[in-house]
Amino acid sequence: MCARRRDAEGTAATRATRRAELLSAIAEVFADRGYAATTVREAAEAAGILGGSLYYHFDSKESMVDEVLSTFLNEMWGDYDKVLASGMDATATLRALVASSFKSIERHRAAVVIYQNESKHLAQNERFGYLTESQRRFESTWKGLLAQGVEEGALRSDLNTGLIYRFIRDTVWVAASWYQPGGRLDAEEIAQQYLAMVLEGIQANQHPAT
Amino acid sequence: MCARRRDAEGTAATRATRRAELLSAIAEVFADRGYAATTVREAAEAAGILGGSLYYHFDSKESMVDEVLSTFLNEMWGDYDKVLASGMDATATLRALVASSFKSIERHRAAVVIYQNESKHLAQNERFGYLTESQRRFESTWKGLLAQGVEEGALRSDLNTGLIYRFIRDTVWVAASWYQPGGRLDAEEIAQQYLAMVLEGIQANQHPAT
Amino acid sequence: MCARRRDAEGTAATRATRRAELLSAIAEVFADRGYAATTVREAAEAAGILGGSLYYHFDSKESMVDEVLSTFLNEMWGDYDKVLASGMDATATLRALVASSFKSIERHRAAVVIYQNESKHLAQNERFGYLTESQRRFESTWKGLLAQGVEEGALRSDLNTGLIYRFIRDTVWVAASWYQPGGRLDAEEIAQQYLAMVLEGIQANQHPAT
Amino acid sequence: MCARRRDAEGTAATRATRRAELLSAIAEVFADRGYAATTVREAAEAAGILGGSLYYHFDSKESMVDEVLSTFLNEMWGDYDKVLASGMDATATLRALVASSFKSIERHRAAVVIYQNESKHLAQNERFGYLTESQRRFESTWKGLLAQGVEEGALRSDLNTGLIYRFIRDTVWVAASWYQPGGRLDAEEIAQQYLAMVLEGIQANQHPAT
DNA sequence: CATGAATGAGTATTCATTCAT
DNA sequence: TATGAATGAATACTCATTCAT
Missing domain, CATH: 1.10.10.60 (Homeodomain-like)
Structure with missing residues (x-):
């Protein structure tokens, strides 16, 4: 020193x-x-x-969060874009995105928490316009994916995709608030459990073979 | 006088x-x-x-949140306690609690949002000890319910109940952040969709009757 | 009522x-x-x-103190004036004024305390000009009396009357801060002890007969 | 570093x-x-x-007075303790303490004024417990000294020491409210005049030698 | 006469930010 | 690069005062 x-x-x-x-x-x-x-x-x-x-x-306190958030979002969208460009079917893409999200949480836990808690307020500020933009892209990506899944016959058609989108989005990111990097659960496991719940449900009877 | x-x-x-x-x-x-x-x-x-x-x-800004949160929690636990006292099986109880939660959100949307966003910080303050207490009761109630469900054969046994508890808890409450009282969706509908997703999953194939 | x-x-x-x-x-x-x-x-x-x-x-908080203080001062000066008009010699007058002061304390303890503690600050305000005026009258009365006492041969000439005036003034009024109306000591006794100290001193040897 | x-x-x-x-x-x-x-x-x-x-x-306005007062009291008691430890007889000690007090006023005029005016109110606050403590020590020191003086035959026995203690205490400290550091009178002179008054009295006749 | 709700100016305190060293 | 002292705007809170009831 x-x-x-x-x-x-x-x-x-x-x-x-x-x-x-x-x-x-x-x-x-x-x-x-x-x-x-x-x-x-x-x-x-x-x-x-x-x-x-x-x-x-x-420069300022603001530019600190700015850098934290933009770094995280850039990396996250880099990963998302790779998944989306790989041409998998809806279910596989959905699985990959969820997995990718939990990996993001693993690497950028603090950033995700900040994103979750502060982006609504920060987004009012022009400087943070990219937060709104990201939100929008996120929404269209997921809603599109759910719609495609229904079309492909992979997802139930009796669900309100708008609502389901919100549930999925929230649960994925909110996990950052309790995730402990280096704790018992790693991102992979969490993703598996989450996908099991969301895709197959937690009820026992209806799963003949799985 | x-x-x-x-x-x-x-x-x-x-x-x-x-x-x-x-x-x-x-x-x-x-x-x-x-x-x-x-x-x-x-x-x-x-x-x-x-x-x-x-x-x-x-008295203070603090006592304002205090009153907002304690009023909400008292009412919410009142409702929860009625459900829990009614002696239904695990699945029915779970359904009823989720429905009750969404009704809480409908009535106390703002309080729920505050609870969600601030309780972690507020709980450091002794005055808000009841938040921690509530959290604890919440956790034991839900975890117990999930375990009971597994025991009764109603819920899958291959799931990590600790994780599932967190997912359920978070998604339920986080809904307050986008719920629009008086909007298109009412609490009942949201609860139905949510339960459909969590209990049966969003995949199409595995639902024999649907 | x-x-x-x-x-x-x-x-x-x-x-x-x-x-x-x-x-x-x-x-x-x-x-x-x-x-x-x-x-x-x-x-x-x-x-x-x-x-x-x-x-x-x-009308205001100010007019409350105003009335408290002016009432007290009016009464006090009424008593002082009677003493001063009676044509006694310096020592007797001095004794009578001290006694009168302690009687004032007995009757208006609170007012005296307020006068003691606040008059300096209040006097800045034009409204309380009478406080300054009272102070001035007080000073000239006592200093004159001490000078007269020295002249008459009743008081020691080796003392700095300016200083002695201050000591006497302060000790008399400051007594209000510990005086307990209805307590063991009444105004008369306190005046006697005070006069004994100030006039004769607290040393033993030099008092042949008294 | x-x-x-x-x-x-x-x-x-x-x-x-x-x-x-x-x-x-x-x-x-x-x-x-x-x-x-x-x-x-x-x-x-x-x-x-x-x-x-x-x-x-x-930290706060309070800690400002705190530091002002505690600094003054520490130094004052340091001086007092030296005097008290020197084993002089009652009268000499009394003279030395009075002199020491006026020296304190010379060095810490503002602190003494604050002590005089505010300690009663501040003492309600636990933080300022040392004010009450100081008061108590002050009282026992002076009362003890007066009693000892009477015992030694140096002081008159027909005086109420409780009252005399109060008069001495008040007049000494209240001097801070009019003392002008750097003015005509220095601490020494004031102490002499004060001691002359209190010990020998201001009356002329009874002083055989003067 | 007294109440209780509200006002608005002021008070102690906090905190992002600056800058000479 | 980092420090520490200072700035000044903002914040929670207080309180004398007003006024409809």
Whole structure:
């Protein structure tokens, strides 16, 4: 911490790393205490520096959440897009998206919690227009998928897809609020259980073979 | 003091009514913008009075949420207790509880949203110990019910009841965040669709009779 | 309290009495908690009515202290003037004034405490100009008396009369802060002890006969 | 953190100095206008900074008075204890304590005024328990001393020591309210005049040698 | 006369942000 | 890069005062 020998060499890389470190700590606190309720001082303290020092790295508190959320969403949509581009049928795609979502939660738990809790409020701000955009894309993707599933005969036609969409969306993301990275359950298992419930239901009788 | 018997009653009733009016408006704003992010001024404005005037009715901002949440929880547990006392089998009880929950959302939408978004933070405060208590009771009730369902052979035994409990809990309550009282969907319908999904699953093939 | 039979008759007297009652209670609270630190609500409560109701009797909080203080000062100066007009020598006058002061404390304890604690601040306000005026009169009266005593050979000439004046003034009035009306000590006794100390000193040896 | 040894010391010293500077200005305003009646803004302004900035240095308005008063009392009792430990006879001790008191007033005028005016109210607060404690110690010290003086034959036995204690206590401290540091009179002179009055009295005749 | 609800200016306190070092 | 002191706008809360009933 005292003598920084390698300064010359890794400037860019080091800087990016440091930034990521800071953001990770900051995200954790925002997720834990809420964005509005967290003071910059607390966020800085979690990152091991003093309040004022954060302003060397970020323009404002807002740009901190911004970076946390946009980083997460970019990565998440990258994964989603791969799945969607692979041309699977509706059920398989749905399974893959759910699995991908839980993996996102595993990697970006704090970001997901923040997204879940704050995006409604933040979205009022023009700067966070991408949140609304993401929401919209999310909705059309899932609703389209459910409709396609019904069309393909894979999903029940007596369900209100609008409602089902909401239930699926909420349960997937809300899991971030109780998920413990490194705990007993990993993303894969959670995805399996979730898919079992949503696809097959939790009732016993009607499952002849499974 | 002199022959004002009717006044006393009338005043008490009026007072309680006014209080409820105010609380309803306040709850709406807290739900909409978040407890921490809502200023007392905004809350008061929503109630049609000035910021300081709220303090004639309530001790503090905290006691406002307190009253909103405790009123809701008391009523909700009242309903739950009736269901639980009626001695139905696990599946019927589960159905009834879900229906009751959605009815709670219909009546106390704002309170449920606040409960969902803020109880984690508020619960740190001793004053809101009842939130933790409620959480605990909720968990044991639902987990017990799921276990009983499995025992009775009504529910699949290959599911992780801990996980399923979380999914059910979250999806039920999170519905408050998009429910529009007086909108197209009423609590009953939502409950039916939700139960259909969770109990029977959304896949088509496995439902012999449908 | 309900049926006020004698309303017609004693209007003026009743009113004055009520006013005095209220003022007495108010003075007590102001003395106890300090003028600035006492709320009108507290003052009213001590008088057995609600905050707003005090405004039927008084224009403002300020006019309450005003009336308390001016009533006290008027009476006190009335007594002082009688003493000063009686043509006694310096020592006798001094004794009589001290005795009169302690009697004032006995009758207007609360007012004296308020006078002691608040007059400095209140005097900034033009309305309370009479406080400054009273102070001035007080100072010239006592200083004159001390000078006269020295001249008459009754008082030591090696003392700084300015300082002695301050000591006497302060100790007399500050007694109000611990005086308990109806307690073991009455005004007379206190005056005697005080005069003994100030006139003769507390040392033993030098008092040959007394 | 890196070879900043001198900094650490320097900073600590600077900090303490700044704190003392601020407290001195704050004490002056509290003494002048009264603790309750002084706004934090006024206190800050007197210190040359803005209201909010005071909170970088102090937790609350309360902790400002707290520090002012405890600092004063600690130093005062330090001086008192030295006097009391020196084994002088009652009269000499009494003289020394009075002198020490007036020196305290010279050094901590503002603190003494605050102590005098506010300690009764502040003492209700548990945090200021040390005020009550100090009061108690003060009383027992002085009463003991007076009793001892009577026993030693140095003080008159026909006086009510309880009363005399109060008179002495009050006059000593109340002097802070008119004392002008740097004015014509210094602490020493005031103490002499005061002791002359209290010990020997202000009457001329009874002093054989004077 | 008294009440109770409301007002609005003010108060202590918090906190994002700045900046000289 | 980081610190620490300061800023200033905003926030929860208080309280003297008003007024319809």
